Amino acid sequence: MPNRTIAPPIKDAVDFELVLPRCDHHVLSNGVEVYALNMGSEDTLQINWVFYAGAWYEKKKALAAATNFLMKNGTSGRTAFEINEHFDYYGAYVNRSCYSETSEVTLHCLNKHVHALIPVIAEMFTDATFLEEELAIYKQNSLQRLKVNLQKSEFVAGRLIDSYLFGEKHPYGKYNNAEDYEALTREDLVGFYEEYYRKGRMVIFAAGKLPENMIAELEKYFGGLPVRKHRETVVGVQHKIEPATEKxxxxxxxxxxxxxxxxxxxxxxxxxxxxxxxxxxxxxxxxxxxxxxxxxxxxxxxxxxxxxxxxxxxxxxxxxxxxxxxxxxxxxxxxxxxxxxxxxxxxxxxxxxxxxxxxxxxxxxxxxxxxxxxxxxxxxxxxxxxxxxxxxxxxxxxxxxxxxxxxxxxxxxxxxxxxxxxxxxxxx
Missing domain, CATH: 3.30.830.10 (Metalloenzyme, LuxS/M16 peptidase-like)
Structure with missing residues (x-):
C-alpha cells in the first residue's frame, strides 16, 4: 500500500520520454495516400480529406472558400437539406475548412456508421451541383458577416497586417471585400471544383477506433476517382511576395x-x-x-x-x-x-x-x-x-x-x- 502521507516525487516534463504513435500508410489504386491511426478506446472515428485547393490556387478572390463550403450544399441525387439530414440521422458531423494552400472536409462519426456516410462524402467530391440559389444564400450570408466583422478592430487588423508583409495579391496577404463575393459565379465554382477537387490532389487522414475494412471502403469509393496523389508537383503556380514599403x-x-x-x-x-x-x-x-x-x-x-x-x-x-x-x-x-x-x-x-x-x-x-x-x-x-x-x-x-x-x-x-x-x- 502506498503511504498517502508522503507526496509523490515531482518529475519535470523534460524528463519524460515522448513517443509519437506510428500511423499506418496505405496507397489507393489511384496513388492517393491514406494515413491511418488505429488508436483510442471510444467507438469514434475522424476522417480528414485534404485537397490542395486553397486560396493559393484561386484565380478570383473568395473562390476557394466558396467552393469548399458549397460542395456540401447539394448533389445530383440529394438536396442540401437531404445531405444534412443524412449526417444528422447517424449523429455525424461534417466540417469544411479552407486555408491558404489546402482545403479540407472532415467527418466525425461513430465507427459503426462510417459505411453509410463515406458514400455521401464521395458524392460531394464527384457530383456537387452548386445551385444558383445556394450560391446566392452563401453570398448574402458572407456579405452580412463581412459587414459585421468590419466594425471590429481586431478583424480589420488581422486582414491588414498580413497584406503589409506579403502583399495584397499574395495568397497569404489578400483579403476579401464585398465586391469579391458579389463577383462569384456558378461557372467559377464549377471550374475550380473540376480542376482542384474532381481532378485535384488529395490525401486522406483517418484516426480513432478504425473498422477492420476501413481501407477497403476508402478504396471502393475514392480509389477509382481521377484525383492525383498529393506529392505530385504542380507547375506554374507561383506567387511573388510584395511587402509594403512603410512599416x-x-x-x-x-x-x-x-x-x-x-x-x-x-x-x-x-x-x-x-x-x-x-x-x-x-x-x-x-x-x-x-x-x-x-x-x-x-x-x-x-x-x-x-x-x-x-x-x-x-x-x-x-x-x-x-x-x-x-x-x-x-x-x-x-x-x-x-x-x-x-x-x-x-x-x-x-x-x-x-x-x-x-x-x-x-x-x-x-x-x-x-x-x-x-x-x-x-x-x-x-x-x-x-x-x-x-x-x-x-x-x-x-x-x-x-x-x-x-x-x-x-x-x-x-x-x-x-x-x-x-x-x-x-x-x-
Missing part, C-alpha cells in the same frame, strides 16, 4: 472605440530553415504561453491587456513571426513600446536557468498533451506530412527544446527580434 500604420476604424487591436509581424523562413525549431523556443519565452515575458509585463504588471501572444505563422511556403493583442485605446502606444522593450531585454541579456526550464517544461508538456488521443496525434502527423517533414523532425524538435542554451536564444533574439524588421499596426 508603421495607425488605422482609425471606430472613432468611438475604446480598445485598440495591435499587431506586429516580421518575415520568417518556413519550418525547413535550421532556425525554425530554435525560434519556437524563443517565441515561447517572448509570448508563447501564459508565463511568457509579454504576458508578465503587459498583462500582469501593467494591466494593459487580458492577453498577449506571439507565434510563428503556420504557412507551408513562407512564415512570419506575429505578436498580437488588444489593449485599451489610451495605452496602445505604451503597449507597443513595452513589446519592443521585452525584445531588447532578450537581445541584451541571457535568460536565467529557471525561466529556461519553465519554458522547456511548458513546451514538452504541450506536446505530451497533443499525444493524448487519436485526433490530436493524427493532427500532428497531418501537419508534418503537409509541410514535407518526417517523423525525425518531431524527435529533433524535442531535442532542440531540451538542449538549446540561453546563449543560443540570445543570438536568435539579436537576429530576429529587431524592431526595424517588424511591420507595426494599431487599429482603433
Amino acid at each position: 508603421k500604420y495607425r488605422i482609425m476604424n471606430d472613432p468611438n472605440g475604446v480598445q485598440a487591436a495591435i499587431r506586429l509581424l516580421r518575415p520568417f523562413p518556413n519550418r525547413h530553415h535550421p532556425d525554425f525549431q530554435k525560434a519556437q523556443v524563443l517565441n515561447n519565452v517572448l509570448g508563447g504561453f501564459f508565463g511568457s515575458r509579454l504576458m508578465g509585463n503587459i498583462r500582469e504588471d501593467k494591466g494593459y491587456t487580458y492577453g498577449i501572444y506571439s507565434y510563428l505563422l503556420n504557412f507551408i511556403h513562407e512564415s512570419g513571426w506575429m505578436i498580437t493583442t488588444e489593449a485599451g485605446r489610451d495605452v496602445a502606444e505604451e503597449t507597443v513600446k513595452e513589446i519592443y522593450n521585452e525584445m531588447e531585454l532578450l537581445r541584451e541579456e541571457e535568460i536565467d536557468e529557471e525561466e529556461l526550464m519553465m519554458t522547456r517544461n511548458f513546451i514538452i508538456g504541450t506536446v505530451l498533451g497533443d499525444l493524448d488521443g487519436p485526433f490530436q496525434v493524427i493532427g500532428r502527423w497531418k501537419n508534418m506530412i503537409l509541410n514535407g517533414v518526417d517523423e525525425a523532425y518531431f524527435y529533433q524538435s524535442l531535442q532542440v527544446v531540451r538542449s538549446i542554451t540561453a546563449k543560443e536564444l540570445q543570438e536568435l533574439a539579436n537576429t530576429y527580434l529587431q524592431p526595424d524588421d517588424f511591420y507595426e499596426l494599431v487599429v482603433i
Whole structure:
C-alpha cells in the first residue's frame, strides 16, 4: 500500500520520454495516400480529406472558400437539406475548412456508421451541383458577416497586417471585400471544383477506433476517382511576395472605440530553415504561453491587456513571426513600446536557468498533451506530412527544446527580434 502521507516525487516534463504513435500508410489504386491511426478506446472515428485547393490556387478572390463550403450544399441525387439530414440521422458531423494552400472536409462519426456516410462524402467530391440559389444564400450570408466583422478592430487588423508583409495579391496577404463575393459565379465554382477537387490532389487522414475494412471502403469509393496523389508537383503556380514599403500604420476604424487591436509581424523562413525549431523556443519565452515575458509585463504588471501572444505563422511556403493583442485605446502606444522593450531585454541579456526550464517544461508538456488521443496525434502527423517533414523532425524538435542554451536564444533574439524588421499596426 502506498503511504498517502508522503507526496509523490515531482518529475519535470523534460524528463519524460515522448513517443509519437506510428500511423499506418496505405496507397489507393489511384496513388492517393491514406494515413491511418488505429488508436483510442471510444467507438469514434475522424476522417480528414485534404485537397490542395486553397486560396493559393484561386484565380478570383473568395473562390476557394466558396467552393469548399458549397460542395456540401447539394448533389445530383440529394438536396442540401437531404445531405444534412443524412449526417444528422447517424449523429455525424461534417466540417469544411479552407486555408491558404489546402482545403479540407472532415467527418466525425461513430465507427459503426462510417459505411453509410463515406458514400455521401464521395458524392460531394464527384457530383456537387452548386445551385444558383445556394450560391446566392452563401453570398448574402458572407456579405452580412463581412459587414459585421468590419466594425471590429481586431478583424480589420488581422486582414491588414498580413497584406503589409506579403502583399495584397499574395495568397497569404489578400483579403476579401464585398465586391469579391458579389463577383462569384456558378461557372467559377464549377471550374475550380473540376480542376482542384474532381481532378485535384488529395490525401486522406483517418484516426480513432478504425473498422477492420476501413481501407477497403476508402478504396471502393475514392480509389477509382481521377484525383492525383498529393506529392505530385504542380507547375506554374507561383506567387511573388510584395511587402509594403512603410512599416508603421495607425488605422482609425471606430472613432468611438475604446480598445485598440495591435499587431506586429516580421518575415520568417518556413519550418525547413535550421532556425525554425530554435525560434519556437524563443517565441515561447517572448509570448508563447501564459508565463511568457509579454504576458508578465503587459498583462500582469501593467494591466494593459487580458492577453498577449506571439507565434510563428503556420504557412507551408513562407512564415512570419506575429505578436498580437488588444489593449485599451489610451495605452496602445505604451503597449507597443513595452513589446519592443521585452525584445531588447532578450537581445541584451541571457535568460536565467529557471525561466529556461519553465519554458522547456511548458513546451514538452504541450506536446505530451497533443499525444493524448487519436485526433490530436493524427493532427500532428497531418501537419508534418503537409509541410514535407518526417517523423525525425518531431524527435529533433524535442531535442532542440531540451538542449538549446540561453546563449543560443540570445543570438536568435539579436537576429530576429529587431524592431526595424517588424511591420507595426494599431487599429482603433
